[in-house]
Amino acid sequence: MTSIEIDVALSDEDKAVRDTVHKFAEEVLRPAGAELDRKPDPAEVIAPDSVLWEVFDKYNALGIADFGSDPDMDPLVKARLMAIVNEELAWGDVGLAITLGLCQFHAPWIEQSGNAELMERFCSPGKPTIGCWALTEPDHGSDSVSVTEPYFRDAALKANCTARKDGDDYIISGQKAAWVSNGSIADIAVLFCTLDQSQGFNGGGVFLVPLDLPGVTRPRPLDKLGQRSLNQGEIYFDDVRIPGGYMVVGPEFYALALETMLAHANAAMGQLFVGVGQAAFDYALDYSKERVQGGRPIFEHQSVKARLFKMFTKLQAARSLARRVAVYNAESMPLVQYSIATKVFCTTTCFEIASDAVQIFGGNGLSREYPVEKLLRDARASMIEDGCNEVLSLIGASRL
Numbered sequence: 257m258t259s260i261e262i263d264v265a266l267s268d269e270d271k272a273v274r275d276t277v278h279k280f281a282e283e284v285l286r287p288a289g290a291e292l293d294r295k296p297d298p299a300e301v302i303a304p305d306s307v308l309w310e311v312f313d314k315y316n317a318l319g320i321a322d323f324g325s326d327p328d329m330d331p332l333v334k335a336r337l338m339a340i341v342n343e344e345l346a347w348g349d350v351g352l353a354i355t356l357g358l359c360q361f362h363a364p365w366i367e368q369s370g371n372a373e374l375m376e377r378f379c380s381p382g383k384p385t386i387g388c389w390a391l392t393e394p395d396h397g398s399d400s401v402s403v404t405e406p407y408f409r410d411a412a413l414k415a416n417c418t419a420r421k422d423g424d425d426y427i428i429s430g431q432k433a434a435w436v437s438n439g440s441i442a443d444i445a446v447l448f449c450t451l452d453q454s455q456g457f458n459g460g461g462v463f464l465v466p467l468d469l470p471g472v473t474r475p476r477p478l479d480k481l482g483q484r485s486l487n488q489g490e491i492y493f494d495d496v497r498i499p500g501g502y503m504v505v506g507p508e509f510y511a512l513a514l515e516t517m518l519a520h521a522n523a524a525m526g527q528l529f530v531g532v533g534q535a536a537f538d539y540a541l542d543y544s545k546e547r548v549q550g551g552r553p554i555f556e557h558q559s560v561k562a563r564l565f566k567m568f569t570k571l572q573a574a575r576s577l578a579r580r581v582a583v584y585n586a587e588s589m590p591l592v593q594y595s596i597a598t599k600v601f602c603t604t605t606c607f608e609i610a611s612d613a614v615q616i617f618g619g620n621g622l623s624r625e626y627p628v629e630k631l632l633r634d635a636r637a638s639m640i641e642d643g644c645n646e647v648l649s650l651i652g653a654s655r656l
Contacts, residue, residue, distance in 0.1 A: 352486070362446050
């Protein structure tokens, strides 16, 4: 990064990890993300010969994911370090950063279940697997996470994906929408779906569903505006039978589990899009010192210089908020309003910075030969995914 790191809490070990991840982001994620972004068919992103699988191999070899699951690391040190890792990975390519970050999404849920079979199959060292969070439905998006709003408990709102008890098992039926990240490539889903429809979304449960079970089908991946390196796709469940022990949260604790999950996810989104904002700022600053107009580099023009400093200021504020909330969440029960504030502020700020970067590039910023138009598309998606910013703001406001 071109900016000087002013976080005085970073140890030499933290800085070494940051530099290692930055090199990985620069040498592996950035070129791979650009290549995957250019593929016209999203099915090509996950094809057997795709560079995506090389990214997985190199990421697993690097051992970055081990930091997040290290039980011996001080929680505050871990939180600060993972915030830096998320920033750096997203600086390389945010679609791939999300892809990689979700790989072990299922692990803590399986550990919570205590299921030895699932532990052996999906959490064994040396046998990496891919997870996903299956939440959004065709008819339900941000409303399905609105735990603070009255309609969350409205039985008239019918879910698209449900579970029912059948003896000692559960039967899963219905559909999750095309926005399931890693949905087309995951080995196992952490499925949030409705169990007791009389309670509306509040009557949900969390289930661990291996995606090779009979009755699971997944059509083509989603073709979308931004984050095209991130595979997303629908999952259909046609009376999929799972053992009762695969349910890890029932209706009595579902709203709490969902709000806690939303808090962690939104906090991570803030960190990721600080990284995207940093990438846009870096490109704009470098370009402004190379591009000559009026006989001198455009950086020397007051309007450009003023725009860059405003971008810089916004970026520092976003980073400070994201890291502060990350540390708080590590030592306390997460407060969802702060995590939502992080997601809303950091994604909005990132989009503004990316838009300003395009403006600084001028006509070149509109060309796919230059990288900033991709960052603008990636940033635009962030204000909708993981809960659209408008609805998230209502949820956060209800906790004030």
